[in-house]
Amino acid sequence: MEIVVCIKQVPDPGHIQLDPKTGTIIRGGVPAIINTVDKNALEAALQLRKINGGRVTVVSMGPPSTVEALQEALALGADRAALASDRAFAGADTLATSVTLAALINKTGPFDLVLCGYSSLDGGTAQVGPQTAAILEVPFFTAVQKMEKSAAGIQVEMETEEGVVAAESSLPALATITKGMNRPRGIRLSEAKKAKNKELFTYDLQGLGLSDDQVGEKGSGVCMVEVLPLPAGRDAEIISGEPEEIAGKIQGEIMKLGLQSRGGNK
Ligand SMILES: Cc1cc2nc3c(=O)[nH]c(=O)nc-3n(C[C@H](O)[C@H](O)[C@H](O)COP(=O)(O)OP(=O)(O)OC[C@H]3O[C@@H](n4cnc5c(N)ncnc54)[C@H](O)[C@@H]3O)c2cc1C
Numbered sequence: 001m002e003i004v005v006c007i008k009q010v011p012d013p014g015h016i017q018l019d020p021k022t023g024t025i026i027r028g029g030v031p032a033i034i035n036t037v038d039k040n041a042l043e044a045a046l047q048l049r050k051i052n053g054g055r056v057t058v059v060s061m062g063p064p065s066t067v068e069a070l071q072e073a074l075a076l077g078a079d080r081a082a083l084a085s086d087r088a089f090a091g092a093d094t095l096a097t098s099v100t101l102a103a104l105i106n107k108t109g110p111f112d113l114v115l116c117g118y119s120s121l122d123g124g125t126a127q128v129g130p131q132t133a134a135i136l137e138v139p140f141f142t143a144v145q146k147m148e149k150s151a152a153g154i155q156v157e158m159e160t161e162e163g164v165v166a167a168e169s170s171l172p173a174l175a176t177i178t179k180g181m182n183r184p185r186g187i188r189l190s191e192a193k194k195a196k197n198k199e200l201f202t203y204d205l206q207g208l209g210l211s212d213d214q215v216g217e218k219g220s221g222v223c224m225v226e227v228l229p230l231p232a233g234r235d236a237e238i239i240s241g242e243p244e245e246i247a248g249k250i251q252g253e254i255m256k257l258g259l260q261s262r263g264g265n266k
Contacts, residue, residue: 001149003045006116006132007255009062009069014122015180018227024067025122025227036070037117039076039179039184044147045115046077046185052149055079057108067200074195075187082108086204091140091217093224094123098131100215103208105136108201113154114174129176141144141167144183184223202230217249 010028019026021188045056058073060066061084070081084104091098103112116134119126124154126142133140145164146157153170212218239249 001108001113002057002059002111003048003054004059004108004111004114005042005073006037006101006114006128007042007058007060007069007073007121008117008120009033009037009066010122010141011059016122016265024055026072026212032065034072035117035122036176037119037179039165040179040181041115042073042076042078043182043184046107047112047182048113048149054112056081057111059101059104059108060084060105061092061097061110064202067202071179071195073189074198074200075192076185077188077191078198080108080201082197082201082203084203084208086215088205088212088218089216091220092215093222094127094131094197095127095222096215096219097218097221098128098135100208100210101128101132102135103210104203105132107203107208110172110238112173114138114172116174116176118176118178118184122217129174129235133174136172136174137170138174138198139169140176141169143178145176145178147177147181167235216242 001044009032011025012033015030017026020060042056042058048054049056056078058070058078058081060070062069063112064085065081066085070083076083082104084100089096089100105111107223116129116132118129130140130142141158144156145159148155150166150168154173154175155166155168156175156222158165158167159180205215239246241249
């Protein structure tokens with residue numbers, strides 16, 4: 001199986017701050033990590049490779065420093081890596097990101113399966129997987145928690161608000177993976193040693209055969225107007241009384257919160 005895993009390098013959430021003037025994330029000087037659920041996608045790919053054979057390619061779009069995330073993925077066991085990096089890609093919305101990723105994936109050659117994380121820790125739109133699938137013209141599954149190769153192609157279980165949905169499609173296909181799918185491995189010394197001899201390709205705008213009005217800010221349909229931090233605060237209330245009375249009050253508070261989070265609908 002030829003499996004491609006999209007990994008995004010994101011600022012470590014423990015260090016994220018917003019620029020109070022521009023409202024944008026301050027990225028300079030903030031340690032970067034692989035988007036955590038993308039490690040679940042990589043783990044899923046490595047497990048599929050173990051059962052079915054084949055190759056795992058990790059891809060990313062980002063500044064040159066994204067190479068570190070790809071090197072980490074190679075040390076975790078991926079076979080090769082490819083980075084799309086060019087000044088023209090800066091300021092991309094999810095559409096421009098997906099256009100670039102789809103071109104990068106096609107550049108790596110024919111594939112059976114593309115895996116993405118369900119959503120990123122910073123942008124968090126969960127749009128890139130489905131949009132990339134649409135551009136690649138392949139079927140896709142979102143929020144996948146279980147997956148295996150089947151006679152027809154790929155069989156999955158997806159998390160939905162109504163419950164778990166089982167589905168199947170032919171290959172090639174794309175799936176976005178949730179955290180519940182597996183427990184990502186750590187780096188093993190034997191794999192880490194092999195990583196430095198693995199291929200890592202870098203492509204710029206020209207190398208991907210794209211034009212500058214398809215990517216970055218120019219290729220973006222969405223314009224960011226303002227980013228506001230969520231008001232952070234804590235409320236505490238001491239509940240006193242007899243145990244049954246306390247339990248009743250707590251139940252009432254939980255019910256109220258539950259109804260609020262569903263917008264008042266049962
Ligand atoms: C107008 C506008 C301007 C923006 N400018 C910038 C900017 O200058 N710099 C910036 O960093 N962000 C910028 N962003 C944010 C940017 O759109 C998103 O970070 C990016 O498009 C991915 O969307 P997301 O984070 O919501 O991904 P999601 O859809 O939540 O991610 C789902 C999965 O897609 C894959 N994925 C997502 N992005 C990548 C990637 N780059 N490489 C590989 N895999 C990926 C991963 O597997 C990830 O788990 C901008 C957004 C807008 C709307």
